[in-house]
Amino acid sequence: MNGRPEHLPGLLGAAGGEAWPPSRAPDHDLRRQAFLLTLIDALRPLSDPVDVQRTTCELLANRLGVARVYYYAYDPGQHAGAILFDYASNGLPSLCGIDGGGDWPGSRDALAHGRDFVVYDARAETALSGEERAAMLSLGLVAIASVSVLKAGQLVGALCAADPAPRRWEALDLDILRDAADRTWVNVERAKAQEALRGSEQRFREFSRASSDVLWIRNAETMRFEFRSAAFETIFGTVGAGHAQGADGWRSLVVDEDLAAVQDGMERIRNGERLTREYRILRPTDGALRWIRDAGFPLTDDGGQVRRIGGIARDVTEEKxxxxxxxxxxxxxxxxxxxxxxxxxxxxxxxxxxxxxxxxxxxxxxxxxxxxxxxxxxxxxxxxxxxxxxxxxxxxxxxxxxxxxxxxxxxxxxxxxxxxxxxxxxxxxxxxxxxxxxxxxxxxxxxxxxxxxxxxxxxxxxxxxxxxxxxxxxxxxxxxxxxxxxxxxxxxxxxxxxxxxxxxxxxxxxxxxxxxxxxxxxxxxxxxxxxxx
CATH class of the missing domain: 3.30.565.10 (Histidine kinase-like ATPase, C-terminal domain)
Incomplete structure (x- = not known):
C-alpha cells in the first residue's frame, strides 16, 4: 500500500508541470501523527462496524476538507465490491451499495497492485477512458484519491476521498488516508468479531432459555457459578439469583449420601476429565427428592489450563x-x-x-x-x-x-x-x-x-x-x-x-x-x- 502512487496527471498537473509525488511540508510528520492520535482515540470505544466506518470517514472529510469520504469493500473471491459506507457533506446523496469501481478498470488495477489512485480533475484527465470518466462524473466525483487495503497480497478494500471540484492532493493527504485505511481495517475486523461474538452469545442465551435442561459454567478455582440457564430454578428449586450461587450453597441441595461422590466428580472434572454422574437433591421450594443427571466437562484456555468447568444437568426423576x-x-x-x-x-x-x-x-x-x-x-x-x-x-x-x-x-x-x-x-x-x-x-x-x-x-x-x-x-x-x-x-x-x-x-x-x-x-x-x- 506504500508503493508508487498511480498519478493520472490531470488539469492542474498538466498546467503547472508539477512533479510527482508532491513535496512534503516541514511539519508533515507532526500533522500526520496528530491526526492519527485523534483517530485512534475516536475509534477506541466503538464496537459497531458501522460506527467505526462512519467516524473514520467523517474525521477524514473534516481533516482533508473534502465533500465525501467512503470505504469500498472488495471480495477477491467474487471479483466484486461495493461502497460499504460513506460520509457526504452539503446534502450530497449517499453512495452506499454502489459498485464504486466496477466501471473503473484503471482504479481497480492500481489498487490491486498496492498503488494509490489519484485524479486531480476527472473532466480533463486524458488517461481516463470515456467509460471511467462518465462513471466518476455521474457520481459527482471530480477529484479523487484512493488508497488500497491489501491482506495476504489481495485487495480487500479501499479508503477514498473525493470532491465535486478539482483538487490538488498533497502528500500529507495521501499519508493520512493510508494511516486511516490501516486503522479502519483493524477496527472494522475487530468490530465484526465483537458483533459476531455478541450474536453468538445471544444465540447461546436464547438456546439456554428454551432448553429444559440446565446449562451451567463455574469458575474452576472458586467453583462459583458464572452462568446458569433459566431452567436452574425450575429443576433445582432455588429462589433468587443469589441462592446456591457459591459452591457451599449448591452443595447444600445434594443429599448427604451422594455428596461425597458429587464432590469427587467435580474434582475430576477440574483435573480435565469429562464425567457424567447421577445424584439426588432435595428441592427447597417443595421438599421433593429429585434425581439429577449431570454431564460435566472442563473448559480450557489456549494453554490447555482448566479455567472453567461446564455442564448440562437434567432432571431424570421420572425417567428413573x-x-x-x-x-x-x-x-x-x-x-x-x-x-x-x-x-x-x-x-x-x-x-x-x-x-x-x-x-x-x-x-x-x-x-x-x-x-x-x-x-x-x-x-x-x-x-x-x-x-x-x-x-x-x-x-x-x-x-x-x-x-x-x-x-x-x-x-x-x-x-x-x-x-x-x-x-x-x-x-x-x-x-x-x-x-x-x-x-x-x-x-x-x-x-x-x-x-x-x-x-x-x-x-x-x-x-x-x-x-x-x-x-x-x-x-x-x-x-x-x-x-x-x-x-x-x-x-x-x-x-x-x-x-x-x-x-x-x-x-x-x-x-x-x-x-x-x-x-x-x-x-x-x-x-x-x-x-x-
Missing part, C-alpha cells in the same frame, strides 16, 4: 421412576410366568390322578386350560391388571361352558367388583370347577334345575371382602355322583384359603350344591379357612 417400574414389571412378569407354569403343572398332575385314561385326561385337562386361558385373556386385554371384575370373570366362564342353552335357569345378581390380579386366576379355576360340576351332575345337568349366584361387598374392620353365594336347586337329586367334585372341591376348600386368604363353605343340601366364598380384595383380612357343612 419409569425404569424402576419397568424393572418391577419385568420381575413381576417373571414371577407370574413361573407361577403360571406351576399352576399348569399342578393341573396336569391332578387331572392325571383323577383321569388316568388318556382320552378322559385330554378332555378334562383341555377344559381346565381353556378356563385358565380365559382368565389370562381378561388380564392381558386390560391396561391395568387390577381392572378385571368378578362379574366379567363369572360371565366369561358361564358363557364359555353354558352359552344361551340354559337361559332362564341361571340367575346372577351383584355389583361390579374389581379383583386384584392375584385373585383372578384361582377364582377363575374355582368358577370353572363349580360350573363344570353343575353341568355334569348338578342343577344344569337336566332341565329341572336352577343356578343362582349372588355376590356383594362386605367389610371387616378396614378390609373389603367379596362374598359369593353359589346355590343350586335340583327338583330330583342326581344320585351319588352329585356329591363328588374331586379336584374342584379340593380347590375351593384348600387352595382358595391358602392362596387368597379366603373363607369358604361347601355343602351338599337337599336342593343341591351350596358354596360360599369370602375373598379379601383389600389388604388386612384375616387368613382364610374352609368350612364344611
Amino acid at each position: 421412576e419409569t425404569a424402576d417400574r419397568l424393572q418391577l414389571l419385568v420381575s413381576e412378569l417373571q414371577h407370574r410366568s413361573r407361577n403360571l407354569i406351576a399352576v399348569v403343572r399342578a393341573l396336569a398332575e391332578r387331572t392325571l390322578d383323577e383321569h388316568p385314561d388318556v382320552g378322559a385326561f385330554r378332555e378334562v385337562f383341555g377344559q381346565r386350560m381353556e378356563a385358565l386361558a380365559r382368565a389370562q385373556g381378561l388380564l392381558s386385554r386390560m391396561p391395568d391388571a387390577s381392572k378385571v371384575s368378578f362379574d366379567e370373570l363369572l360371565n366369561a366362564e358361564l358363557g364359555a361352558l353354558i352359552g344361551d342353552d340354559d337361559e332362564g335357569r341361571v340367575f346372577l345378581d351383584g355389583p361390579g367388583v374389581l379383583l386384584p390380579y392375584a385373585s383372578v386366576q384361582t377364582l377363575a379355576l374355582a368358577l370353572h370347577e363349580l360350573t363344570t360340576n353343575a353341568l355334569k351332575h348338578g342343577a344344569l345337568a337336566g332341565g329341572d334345575g336352577e343356578l343362582t349366584v349372588r355376590w356383594e361387598i362386605r367389610r371387616e374392620e378396614r378390609a373389603r371382602l367379596l362374598f359369593v353365594d353359589w346355590r343350586e336347586r335340583v327338583a330330583h337329586p342326581r344320585g351319588s355322583d352329585a356329591t363328588r367334585m374331586g379336584f374342584g372341591r379340593e380347590l375351593i376348600e384348600q387352595a382358595l384359603p391358602y392362596q387368597l386368604g379366603a373363607r369358604t363353605t361347601y355343602a351338599f343340601t337337599e336342593d343341591g350344591v351350596h358354596c360360599t366364598l369370602l375373598v379379601p380384595i383389600d389388604a388386612g383380612a384375616a387368613h382364610g379357612q374352609s368350612v364344611q357343612e
Whole structure:
C-alpha cells in the first residue's frame, strides 16, 4: 500500500508541470501523527462496524476538507465490491451499495497492485477512458484519491476521498488516508468479531432459555457459578439469583449420601476429565427428592489450563421412576410366568390322578386350560391388571361352558367388583370347577334345575371382602355322583384359603350344591379357612 502512487496527471498537473509525488511540508510528520492520535482515540470505544466506518470517514472529510469520504469493500473471491459506507457533506446523496469501481478498470488495477489512485480533475484527465470518466462524473466525483487495503497480497478494500471540484492532493493527504485505511481495517475486523461474538452469545442465551435442561459454567478455582440457564430454578428449586450461587450453597441441595461422590466428580472434572454422574437433591421450594443427571466437562484456555468447568444437568426423576417400574414389571412378569407354569403343572398332575385314561385326561385337562386361558385373556386385554371384575370373570366362564342353552335357569345378581390380579386366576379355576360340576351332575345337568349366584361387598374392620353365594336347586337329586367334585372341591376348600386368604363353605343340601366364598380384595383380612357343612 506504500508503493508508487498511480498519478493520472490531470488539469492542474498538466498546467503547472508539477512533479510527482508532491513535496512534503516541514511539519508533515507532526500533522500526520496528530491526526492519527485523534483517530485512534475516536475509534477506541466503538464496537459497531458501522460506527467505526462512519467516524473514520467523517474525521477524514473534516481533516482533508473534502465533500465525501467512503470505504469500498472488495471480495477477491467474487471479483466484486461495493461502497460499504460513506460520509457526504452539503446534502450530497449517499453512495452506499454502489459498485464504486466496477466501471473503473484503471482504479481497480492500481489498487490491486498496492498503488494509490489519484485524479486531480476527472473532466480533463486524458488517461481516463470515456467509460471511467462518465462513471466518476455521474457520481459527482471530480477529484479523487484512493488508497488500497491489501491482506495476504489481495485487495480487500479501499479508503477514498473525493470532491465535486478539482483538487490538488498533497502528500500529507495521501499519508493520512493510508494511516486511516490501516486503522479502519483493524477496527472494522475487530468490530465484526465483537458483533459476531455478541450474536453468538445471544444465540447461546436464547438456546439456554428454551432448553429444559440446565446449562451451567463455574469458575474452576472458586467453583462459583458464572452462568446458569433459566431452567436452574425450575429443576433445582432455588429462589433468587443469589441462592446456591457459591459452591457451599449448591452443595447444600445434594443429599448427604451422594455428596461425597458429587464432590469427587467435580474434582475430576477440574483435573480435565469429562464425567457424567447421577445424584439426588432435595428441592427447597417443595421438599421433593429429585434425581439429577449431570454431564460435566472442563473448559480450557489456549494453554490447555482448566479455567472453567461446564455442564448440562437434567432432571431424570421420572425417567428413573419409569425404569424402576419397568424393572418391577419385568420381575413381576417373571414371577407370574413361573407361577403360571406351576399352576399348569399342578393341573396336569391332578387331572392325571383323577383321569388316568388318556382320552378322559385330554378332555378334562383341555377344559381346565381353556378356563385358565380365559382368565389370562381378561388380564392381558386390560391396561391395568387390577381392572378385571368378578362379574366379567363369572360371565366369561358361564358363557364359555353354558352359552344361551340354559337361559332362564341361571340367575346372577351383584355389583361390579374389581379383583386384584392375584385373585383372578384361582377364582377363575374355582368358577370353572363349580360350573363344570353343575353341568355334569348338578342343577344344569337336566332341565329341572336352577343356578343362582349372588355376590356383594362386605367389610371387616378396614378390609373389603367379596362374598359369593353359589346355590343350586335340583327338583330330583342326581344320585351319588352329585356329591363328588374331586379336584374342584379340593380347590375351593384348600387352595382358595391358602392362596387368597379366603373363607369358604361347601355343602351338599337337599336342593343341591351350596358354596360360599369370602375373598379379601383389600389388604388386612384375616387368613382364610374352609368350612364344611
